[in-house]
Amino acid sequence: MVENYDVVIVGAGTAGTYLGWLLSKKGISVVIIEKDKRDQVGKRLDVIHFETDRIKKAGIPPPQVGYPELVGIFEEDTVNAPDFKTKKKIRALQTIIRLSYFLQRMYKIVESDGGKFLFECKFLELIFENDKIVGLFAEKNSEKIEFRTRIVIDASGTSGVVRTCLPAEYGVETFKLGPNDVMYVLLQYIKWSKPEEPYPQHLNGFIYYLAWLGPCHIENGVIIGVGQPGSYENVAKVRDDLLKKVNFPPYEIVKSEKGFTPYRRPPYSLVADGFLCIGDASVITYPFSGHGVTATWMLCIIAADVIETTLKQEGYITREQGAKFAGLYMQLSGILNFTEKEWNYLVGSNIIYRSRKGEIPEPNKEYEADMSFGEILKIALGLLGGIIKRKLSLKNVKKLLKANGLAGKIRKHYENYPENPDNFDAWVEEAEELWKQKKLVIKQYPSVAVEYH
Numbered sequence: 001m002v003e004n005y006d007v008v009i010v011g012a013g014t015a016g017t018y019l020g021w022l023l024s025k026k027g028i029s030v031v032i033i034e035k036d037k038r039d040q041v042g043k044r045l046d047v048i049h050f051e052t053d054r055i056k057k058a059g060i061p062p063p064q065v066g067y068p069e070l071v072g073i074f075e076e077d078t079v080n081a082p083d084f085k086t087k088k089k090i091r092a093l094q095t096i097i098r099l100s101y102f103l104q105r106m107y108k109i110v111e112s113d114g115g116k117f118l119f120e121c122k123f124l125e126l127i128f129e130n131d132k133i134v135g136l137f138a139e140k141n142s143e144k145i146e147f148r149t150r151i152v153i154d155a156s157g158t159s160g161v162v163r164t165c166l167p168a169e170y171g172v173e174t175f176k177l178g179p180n181d182v183m184y185v186l187l188q189y190i191k192w193s194k195p196e197e198p199y200p201q202h203l204n205g206f207i208y209y210l211a212w213l214g215p216c217h218i219e220n221g222v223i224i225g226v227g228q229p230g231s232y233e234n235v236a237k238v239r240d241d242l243l244k245k246v247n248f249p250p251y252e253i254v255k256s257e258k259g260f261t262p263y264r265r266p267p268y269s270l271v272a273d274g275f276l277c278i279g280d281a282s283v284i285t286y287p288f289s290g291h292g293v294t295a296t297w298m299l300c301i302i303a304a305d306v307i308e309t310t311l312k313q314e315g316y317i318t319r320e321q322g323a324k325f326a327g328l329y330m331q332l333s334g335i336l337n338f339t340e341k342e343w344n345y346l347v348g349s350n351i352i353y354r355s356r357k358g359e360i361p362e363p364n365k366e367y368e369a370d371m372s373f374g375e376i377l378k379i380a381l382g383l384l385g386g387i388i389k390r391k392l393s394l395k396n397v398k399k400l401l402k403a404n405g406l407a408g409k410i411r412k413h414y415e416n417y418p419e420n421p422d423n424f425d426a427w428v429e430e431a432e433e434l435w436k437q438k439k440l441v442i443k444q445y446p447s448v449a450v451e452y453h
């Protein structure tokens with residue numbers, strides 16, 4: 001059987017579904033193939049956080065109050081220092097939903113705008129003619145289907161099933177995600193055993209442990225989430241360390257979930273002839289939180305416009321850039337060096353969570369360093385003050401400044417992403433040199449040393 005579409009998308013997660021929707025609305029013929037059953041997609045994760053303003057920017061009809069999809073809409077978060085006494089309220093506009101309900105609603109929206117899904121249909125291999133992608137083979141109900149298309153989009157999640165099977169020289173890196181390229185996350189949905197007695201509220205972040213309490217749909221319940229690179233074992237150990245210190249009131253575990261989210265630089269190019277990768281398949285996640293959904297939606301808006309123009313012009317899609325994320329990822333290696341005591345000082349002082357005109361601070365809303373010179377100076381003076389008061393070590397502040405310097409360089413380099421493919425190899429060479437300077441950080445928790453590559 002042969003089917004013809006302008007675009008074939010592999011994967012009906014949040015990335016493939018959203019891009020499929022944008023393309024269908026433009027009148028482009030698109031099919032989204034998904035290996036899982038329709039009602040099973042998205043079941044691996046229950047509750048998930050979206051940045052509220054990004055839902056609006058993406059043009060997605062917001063989830064409605066009173067429906068099981070919506071857990072809640074929140075405006076604030078609390079950052080806790082590792083002493084569990086020093087706290088800081090921050091502004092964080094988040095809409096918290098249940099993923100499978102959201103996807104089921106989106107599938108209907110996409111279909112009503114002309115998009116087509118084929119569930120239980122698994123990508124097998126690409127078809128090439130004259131060394132260029134012209135389609136793919138997939139399998140449904142043990143039958144092999146041939147899809148002929150102008151563009152194949154890999155939205156298959158962390159496995160990147162299409163990207164990782166491209167020929168080595170096709171133009172997009174084919175690496176697979178290893179244990180040091182991901183944040184392993186363990187989630188426990190818990191219920192406080194004595195809800196009549198005080199218990200910690202959700203939307204509490206324990207920054208030093210990369211842990212948080214998040215809201216869920218369970219009455220008097222909360223999600224305890226912890227993420228760490230390397231292995232689930234690392235996460236479990238760090239979670240034990242946290243729980244020993246934090247002394248929560250008694251609770252019962254209702255259910256547990258686990259998963260991993262990419263934590264490495266994305267491929268230098270997301271695009272090659274007749275090919276694009278998006279979502280986790282393209283390693284696009286916010287380096288500070290591991291959130292990937294809304295970041296990809298923003299990328300999809302650009303991609304859909306480019307694809308539309310390209311299909312009209314008989315050309316190929318252009319390459320994308322991730323300057324902000326690259327810079328932030330580099331910056332993290334500086335921040336991760338600080339010790340527990342230093343974090344107590346950083347959270348308690350106004351150095352990293354600075355508020356403007358007495359407002360609650362809203363850190364990194366757009367995930368970029370849009371600071372004025374005055375603000376940068378304030379941070380620098382704050383760090384200097386910390387060193388003088390012996391609250392921060394000169395060694396770690398130096399590491400932070402060095403990482404920040406490198407972050408600035410890498411960001412600038414990504415902003416100068418070559419428009420002409422002829423300059424691409426030279427650009428990559430320079431990027432490699434910068435990434436080589438990124439330092440490994442080893443953080444010593446009470447029961448485990450975790451490596452951040």
Ligand SMILES: Cc1cc2nc3c(=O)[nH]c(=O)nc-3n(C[C@H](O)[C@H](O)[C@H](O)COP(=O)(O)OP(=O)(O)OC[C@H]3O[C@@H](n4cnc5c(N)ncnc54)[C@H](O)[C@@H]3O)c2cc1C
Nearest residue numbers: 011013014015035049123156157259260279280291292293
């Ligand atoms: C524990 C955890 C918590 C998270 N919390 C958040 C959060 O709060 N907010 C946030 O924004 N992000 C969060 N993330 C990250 C977020 O889940 C991902 O970034 C996002 O789901 C990626 O979407 P995607 O569509 O790229 O991939 P996926 O959602 O993984 O979808 C890929 C789809 O491709 C399908 N597929 C794979 N192989 C094939 C094949 N051969 N043929 C056909 N189909 C195939 C899969 O079945 C899957 O349905 C979290 C991640 C984890 C692990």
